[in-house]
Amino acid sequence: MDLFGESAPAPTPSTPAAEPDTLPALPTENTEDISPRATPLCLGHESQEQQILEAFNAGQLPHGLIFSGPAGIGKATFAFRLARFILAHTEPDAPIQTSDNAQATSLTIPPSNAVYRKIAAGAHPDLLHIQRAYDTGKDRFKDSVAVEDIRKIAPFLRMTSSQGGWRVVIVDDADTMNRNAQNALLKILEEPPSRTVLILIAHRMGTLVPTIRSRCRVIGFKALTQEFFTETLQNHGHALAPASLAFLYDMTEGSAGEALRQIENNALEMGSRIMDILKAAPQWHWTPIHALADELTKNGRDSAYEGFREMLLWVFRRSIINRARQIQIPSIGEDARATNTFMSHSSLATLLKICDNLDTHFDTVQKSNLDKRQAVLSAFHLIAA
Numbered sequence: 001m002d003l004f005g006e007s008a009p010a011p012t013p014s015t016p017a018a019e020p021d022t023l024p025a026l027p028t029e030n031t032e033d034i035s036p037r038a039t040p041l042c043l044g045h046e047s048q049e050q051q052i053l054e055a056f057n058a059g060q061l062p063h064g065l066i067f068s069g070p071a072g073i074g075k076a077t078f079a080f081r082l083a084r085f086i087l088a089h090t091e092p093d094a095p096i097q098t099s100d101n102a103q104a105t106s107l108t109i110p111p112s113n114a115v116y117r118k119i120a121a122g123a124h125p126d127l128l129h130i131q132r133a134y135d136t137g138k139d140r141f142k143d144s145v146a147v148e149d150i151r152k153i154a155p156f157l158r159m160t161s162s163q164g165g166w167r168v169v170i171v172d173d174a175d176t177m178n179r180n181a182q183n184a185l186l187k188i189l190e191e192p193p194s195r196t197v198l199i200l201i202a203h204r205m206g207t208l209v210p211t212i213r214s215r216c217r218v219i220g221f222k223a224l225t226q227e228f229f230t231e232t233l234q235n236h237g238h239a240l241a242p243a244s245l246a247f248l249y250d251m252t253e254g255s256a257g258e259a260l261r262q263i264e265n266n267a268l269e270m271g272s273r274i275m276d277i278l279k280a281a282p283q284w285h286w287t288p289i290h291a292l293a294d295e296l297t298k299n300g301r302d303s304a305y306e307g308f309r310e311m312l313l314w315v316f317r318r319s320i321i322n323r324a325r326q327i328q329i330p331s332i333g334e335d336a337r338a339t340n341t342f343m344s345h346s347s348l349a350t351l352l353k354i355c356d357n358l359d360t361h362f363d364t365v366q367k368s369n370l371d372k373r374q375a376v377l378s379a380f381h382l383i384a385a
Contacts, residue, residue: 036076037129038120040111041235044228045078048219049107052082055217057103062217063192066174068205069221072257074232076172078221079199080119081107083127083168086197088115125162128153131172144176150184157193166195174200175207182209189215223254232256233263244268251314265307274311277380282345284384293376305372309362312379316355323348357382 042049048067055061065082067075085107109116118124130149132141153169161167171177177185189198189212200216202208224232226249233240233248233256240248247268252258262268277288296305323346346354361382365375 036074037080037122039077039080040108040116041232042074042077042081043232043235044224045074045221048078048221051219052107053104061197063196064189064198064200064212064216066200066202066205066208066213066216066218067221068202068218070223070253070255071203072252072255072259072261073221073223074256075201075203075221076170079170079172079201081109082197082199083170084109084113084116084119086166086168087119087124087126088113126165126167128156128167128169129172130169132176144178145171145173145181147178147181147184150177150181153185153188153198157188157196161195166197167193169196169198170201171198172201173203175202175204177208179209182212186212186215224256225254229254229256229259233259236260238263240268247271250318262307265303267307267311270304270307270311271315274308274315278315278383281384284380286380289377289380293373296376297371297373305376308376313355313358313362316351316358319346320348320351320355323351354383 052061067079069075085104088109089104111117111120115124119127122129130145130153132143132145133149134140135142150171153171156169157167159167171185174185185198185200186209192198198216200208200212205213205218226245229249230245233245238260248259248262251267251271252262273288273292277285277292292308295301296308358379361379362375364370365372
């Protein structure tokens with residue numbers, strides 16, 4: 001019997017993929033590679049791991065899995081963790097099994113394992129990772145997973161495993177697939193080849209057609225608790241002050257992946273500067289505003305401008321919620337009251353109007369490719385109006 005409780009057919013003849021002459025270097029605790037395929041830990045999802053292990057130990061792990069939940073909380077990391085487990089326990093012409101036929105109690109595969117190292121390097125021949133393609137012209141990932149990439153799955157699964165065992169496919173951002181891409185994937189899920197596991201990572205489950213959802217087992221993931229959020233950031237080398245951690249946790253709604261992106265974009269510094277400007281209201285100090293506008297619009301500072309835009313919009317969106325609930329925005333500094341001075345001087349109606357005006361303003365700047373320095377100054381004029 002195989003992993004899914006089926007009779008495992010004999011492998012069809014094929015030429016196994018060539019093994020690399022050398023394996024990639026072992027990951028270390030201080031590795032700079034924080035991609036999901038190379039991350040050894042996946043904190044805060046113990047119940048999801050238990051669900052997988054129970055299905056595995058019962059020989060009932062389905063061909064199709066959907067990992068659903070907010071972005072940046074570890075779904076992709078968990079998918080690669082499961083892929084390592086499946087491929088590390090694969091033996092030629094045999095189902096996945098643990099040593100001495102004992103039941104598996106953890107999905108952990110040590111970084112010293114050859115399968116771990118191959119997957120971390122993107123070099124395992126039995127794992128296919130599909131994700132949104134990178135648009136070099138626009139210097140960003142495309143908006144959706146293309147149907148052409150989904151069509152790569154079928155020929156991959158028709159090939160015999162390099163070890164005569166299992167094949168794993170991970171489709172990241174599966175919720176961005178259009179109808180053609182979903183139909184192409186549905187054909188595979190309707191008649192999945194034996195000894196294959198397809199893992200779909202979806203941040204918005206509702207965008208997947210019901211027929212795909214019905215052919216997969218859905219495992220839901222929740223945002224990290226503040227404890228696991230903090231530990232995840234620490235594992236990636238970011239030991240932040242409690243106030244900064246509270247601010248990032250609130251801003252990202254517990255998404256460690258988004259927090260890492262914000263840290264890389266110097267969001268804490270940007271948030272602190274914006275708060276310093278706002279807390280001076282209603283007496284505006286335009287000198288630091290002009291200095292900020294000059295700094296953000298220097299050559300090569302596109303990411304800094306985007307970080308400013310994201311942070312300013314978040315501050316006002318969050319302020320609307322907090323004003324309605326009569327609570328404060330978490331402070332980056334030590335004095336929470338100082339950073340909320342502006343909010344205390346503004347009514348809920350005023351904050352709603354400012355937020356709407358800022359949304360329209362930044363949208364117009366982007367679509368019309370307007371001067372970004374003037375865009376920064378105009379944003380504060382809209383706030384001060």
